[in-house]
Amino acid sequence: MFPKRLSILGTGLLGGSIGLAVRSRISNCKITGYGHRAATRENAVKIGAVDQSYDNPSNAVRDCDLVILATPVGVFESLLQMIAPALSPGAIVTDVGSTKRNIVQLAEKILPAHVHFIGSHPIAGSEKRGVDFARADLFENAQCLITPTSTSHAEALAAVEGFWRQLGMRTLQLSPAAHDQYLADISHLPHAVAAALVLMQSQAALDLAGKGFIDTTRIASGDAGLWRDIFLDNRDNLRNGAERLRQNLDRLIEMLDQGDGAAISQWLEQASRRRDELLQKKLKDLGS
Amino acid sequence: MFPKRLSILGTGLLGGSIGLAVRSRISNCKITGYGHRAATRENAVKIGAVDQSYDNPSNAVRDCDLVILATPVGVFESLLQMIAPALSPGAIVTDVGSTKRNIVQLAEKILPAHVHFIGSHPIAGSEKRGVDFARADLFENAQCLITPTSTSHAEALAAVEGFWRQLGMRTLQLSPAAHDQYLADISHLPHAVAAALVLMQSQAALDLAGKGFIDTTRIASGDAGLWRDIFLDNRDNLRNGAERLRQNLDRLIEMLDQGDGAAISQWLEQASRRRDELLQKKLKDLGS
Numbered sequence: 001m002f003p004k005r006l007s008i009l010g011t012g013l014l015g016g017s018i019g020l021a022v023r024s025r026i027s028n029c030k031i032t033g034y035g036h037r038a039a040t041r042e043n044a045v046k047i048g049a050v051d052q053s054y055d056n057p058s059n060a061v062r063d064c065d066l067v068i069l070a071t072p073v074g075v076f077e078s079l080l081q082m083i084a085p086a087l088s089p090g091a092i093v094t095d096v097g098s099t100k101r102n103i104v105q106l107a108e109k110i111l112p113a114h115v116h117f118i119g120s121h122p123i124a125g126s127e128k129r130g131v132d133f134a135r136a137d138l139f140e141n142a143q144c145l146i147t148p149t150s151t152s153h154a155e156a157l158a159a160v161e162g163f164w165r166q167l168g169m170r171t172l173q174l175s176p177a178a179h180d181q182y183l184a185d186i187s188h189l190p191h192a193v194a195a196a197l198v199l200m201q202s203q204a205a206l207d208l209a210g211k212g213f214i215d216t217t218r219i220a221s222g223d224a225g226l227w228r229d230i231f232l233d234n235r236d237n238l239r240n241g242a243e244r245l246r247q248n249l250d251r252l253i254e255m256l257d258q259g260d261g262a263a264i265s266q267w268l269e270q271a272s273r274r275r276d277e278l279l280q281k282k283l284k285d286l287g288s
Numbered sequence: 289m290f291p292k293r294l295s296i297l298g299t300g301l302l303g304g305s306i307g308l309a310v311r312s313r314i315s316n317c318k319i320t321g322y323g324h325r326a327a328t329r330e331n332a333v334k335i336g337a338v339d340q341s342y343d344n345p346s347n348a349v350r351d352c353d354l355v356i357l358a359t360p361v362g363v364f365e366s367l368l369q370m371i372a373p374a375l376s377p378g379a380i381v382t383d384v385g386s387t388k389r390n391i392v393q394l395a396e397k398i399l400p401a402h403v404h405f406i407g408s409h410p411i412a413g414s415e416k417r418g419v420d421f422a423r424a425d426l427f428e429n430a431q432c433l434i435t436p437t438s439t440s441h442a443e444a445l446a447a448v449e450g451f452w453r454q455l456g457m458r459t460l461q462l463s464p465a466a467h468d469q470y471l472a473d474i475s476h477l478p479h480a481v482a483a484a485l486v487l488m489q490s491q492a493a494l495d496l497a498g499k500g501f502i503d504t505t506r507i508a509s510g511d512a513g514l515w516r517d518i519f520l521d522n523r524d525n526l527r528n529g530a531e532r533l534r535q536n537l538d539r540l541i542e543m544l545d546q547g548d549g550a551a552i553s554q555w556l557e558q559a560s561r562r563r564d565e566l567l568q569k570k571l572k573d574l575g576s
Contacts, residue, residue, distance in 0.1 A: 074549075123498040145496065172496075182493040190485055190504045195559035196536035197478055198566075200529070205470040206566055208433065208460075210411040212507045214570060216478045219500040220563045224556035228549055235544040241488070242537050248484035249530050256523040261362075261516055268512035271483035275508045278486075278494055282502060 001026060002159055003066035003092075009034045009057050009079055010071030011044035014096050014125060016134030018068060019049030021167045024136045034060035036071070043131045058086035066163065068120075069095035074229035076103055080110040089114040092156045094163075096122055098183065098226075099233040100147045100176035108151060116156035119147040119176060121183070122169060129223050140168035141285060147176040170285070184237030188230055189245060192238065194220035289314060290447055291354035291380075297322045297345050297367055298359030299332035302384050302413060304422030306356060307337030309455045312424045322348035324359070331419045346374040354451065356408075357383035362517035364391055368398040377402040380444045382451075384410055386471065386514075387521040388435045388464035396439065404444035407435040407464060409471070410457060417511050428456035429573060435464040458573070472525030476518055477533060480526065482508035 006022060008015045011033045019031050033050035034057045035041035041053035054060040061067045061083045069076055076097065087093070093115060097103045100119045107117035124142040144164040148157050161171045174182075194217045201209075231238060255263045294310060296303045299321045307319050321338035322345045323329035329341035342348040349355045349371045357364055364385065375381070381403060385391045388407045395405035412430040432452040436445050449459045462470075482505045489497075519526060543551045 123496065125498075142498075143496065178492075182490070182496050185489055185493040186497050186501050190501055192537065192540055193481055193485065193533075194504060194563075195556055196533055196540065197481065198559045198563045199555070200532045200536045201473055201562075202470070204466075205473040206562070208411065208431065208470050209474050209566055209570070210413075210430075213474050213478055214567060215503050215506050216482060217563050217566075218503050220559045221567070222556075222560065224553045224560055227556050228552045231540070231544055231552060232547065232549060235541075238544065239541050242541060244488045245481075245484055246534060246537075248488050249480065249534075252480055252484065252519070253523075253527050253530060256519060256526065259520065261520060264516045264519060265512045267487070268483055268510075268515050271486040271508045272510065272512055274489075274494070275482075275486045275505050278497055278505075279502060279509070282497070 001028060002163065003029055003064070005030045005032070005064040005066075007032045007034070007061045007064040007067040008050060009060060009067065009069050009083070010075075011035050011040055011049055011053065011131050011134075012070065013128060013130060013133050014122070014138075015068070015070030016044055016047065016049040016131035017124075017136065017138035018070065018096075018167070019044065020047070020134055020136035021139055023048060025166055025168070032060045032064065040131055047131065047134060049131060049134055057082045061086050061091070063088055065091055066159075067091060067093045069093070069097065072223075072226045072229050073097045073099055073103065073233055074225070077106055077110070080107055084111055084115075087112070087115045091115050092159055093117045094120045094160050096120060098187065098230045100145075100179040102233050104147060104149060104176045108149065116153040118152055118157050118160040120160060120164065121145040121147070121179065122164060122167075124169075137168075139164070142169055143285075144169040144171045145179055146171055146173050147179050148173060149176065180234050181237050181240075184234050184241045185244075188234055188238050189241035191219050191222065191227060192231065192242070193245065194218070289316060290451065291317055291352070293318045293320070293352040293354075295320045295322070295349045295352040295355045296338060297348060297355065297357050297371070298363075299323050299328055299337055299341065299419050300358065301416060301418060301421050302410070302426075303356070303358030304332055304335065304337040304419035305412075305424065305426035306358065306384075306455070307332065308335070308422055308424035309427055311336060313454055313456070320348045320352065328419055335419065335422060337419060337422055345370045349374050349379070351376055353379055354447075355379060355381045357381070357385065360511075360514045360517050361385045361387060361391065361521055362513070365394055365398070368395055372399055372403075375400070375403045379403050380447055381405045382408045382448050384408060386475065386518045388433075388467040390521050392435060392437060392464045396437065404441040406440055406445050406448040407467075408448060408452065409433040409435070409467065410452060412457075425456075427452070430457055431573075432457040432459045433467055434459055434461050435467050436461060437464065468522050469525050469528075472522050472529045473532075476522055476526050477529040479507050479510065479515060480519065480530070481533065482506070
């Protein structure tokens with residue numbers, strides 16, 4: 001059974017949930033964790049997400065066959081440098097970062113040749129923060145994107161893909177570049193827009209907010225440090241997405257200026273239909 | 289008890305819910321309805337939203353002391369022209385339209401002097417459509433905006449405000465102009481943005497959508513005809529809001545170009561904090 005010894009670097013909501021999910025689905029796996037804060041380390045052990053927790057990443061990865069980077073993306077570079085000398089030959093390293101191009105490049109550069117890196121992005125999470133919100137079923141029926149490169153080790157790739165499947169995920173392989181482009185559109189830009197929609201409001205307008213506004217801006221309540229790192233890492237795609245969003249809104253305003261009711265209906269219906277199709281597909285994926 | 293005879297013109301989700309709410313909270317009120325489609329008329333009677341349903345608005349308003357326009361906004365003008373000769377002296381007319389400037393102006397122009405119009409906008413609803421989704425509790429603890437003008441009849445204003453309160457709503461008075469400006473920012477623009485966020489996606493990106501995207505774009509599943517009317521009616525404010533949203537997104541992109549992580553964190557934290565405050569306030573309003 002793989003892994004026999006798992007190391008989770010960063011035991012927040014995602015890292016903690018990985019620990020709980022492994023515990024409930026993979027037998028005889030020893031789990032060590034690294035946490036920056038003492039409270040996080042203690043809670044990770046207390047809720048059973050890890051067997052042992054270290055304040056030093058090198059100690060946390062020793063003798064492990066699988067290591068998962070689960071801190072905010074901005075910490076990955078220093079984390080990789082710290083663990084590189086401590087990793088066992090043949091160890092597989094993956095991550096849960098929301099961006100992939102830079103991470104994959106960094107890991108392939110920093111890690112020694114006897115270690116195999118495969119980038120992962122499990123699309124699961126919450127606007128909640130911290131190990132206290134960790135859940136063993138966070139990954140069930142969700143999608144995990146895996147981003148191999150031309151130099152990826154085939155067995156390591158299969159092992160990482162198998163690992164996420166054991167946690168109940170569907171997996172999909174795509175290049176780091178395609179990943180970052182699609183995720184900018186479907187996740188990073190919507191987050192930026194939700195934040196901008198909140199920031200542009202006057203207090204008088206906010207007082208009139210209904211359920212629609214609350215839902216539309218839910219993702220704006222995410223962790224600021226985490227999203228800062230994602231935005232900085234994927235800024236080129238984010239800029240491109242913002243430009244295309246602008247073009248779509250400009251098209252609406254043009255139709256409004258022309259008073260073209262039929263075209264506006266069509267524009268709205270197309271959005272409504274695509275969103276409904278998406279929802280049906282998601283419900284089907286979830287088996288509900 | 290007011291009203292004794294209520295007429296609901298348009299018995300969809302909102303109109304139907306008004307009927308059900310009146311039935312459960314106001315005794316001895318006879319409710320007549322007008323519906324465009326035969327199926328809607330039949331269902332409105334069947335679920336008990338109205339006592340009697342007409343295919344002609346003039347017949348539906350005869351002898352009523354309160355008339356509520358609950359069709360899409362685009363139909364209001366012809367509706368007002370049709371009912372004007374049939375309204376009883378002293379009758380009060382209100383509406384549930386999502387825009388107010390043009391509606392209030394139209395009503396004050398078209399309706400005879402012996403009838404009193406007061407604009408209303410109950411902020412309640414759903415992306416669902418039709419009388420089948422009507423609910424007696426749709427208005428409970430929600431907010432109703434009331435938009436009197438300098439010529440509004442004081443007693444009619446008090447009566448309309450009292451009516452919505454009887455349905456369990458909190459009421460707030462503001463001018464039609466202020467209403468349309470705030471609602472463009474907090475409701476109409478978010479809807480347009482949700483639709484644009486769906487339309488800009490490639491199919492490959494849509495296939496990677498997570499729960500965040502589904503929630504952010506929920507309102508894009510609304511009724512296209514209804515939103516077309518709202519957008520056309522409030523196009524100046526919508527254009528202004530889109531411009532301010534763009535400025536906020538441009539500010540983010542500027543910070544990204546400068547690699548200013550501290551400023552990006554601050555931008556994100558401010559959005560997160562304002563949204564959390566809003567959520568807390570809403571939960572408090574709902575008494576949960």
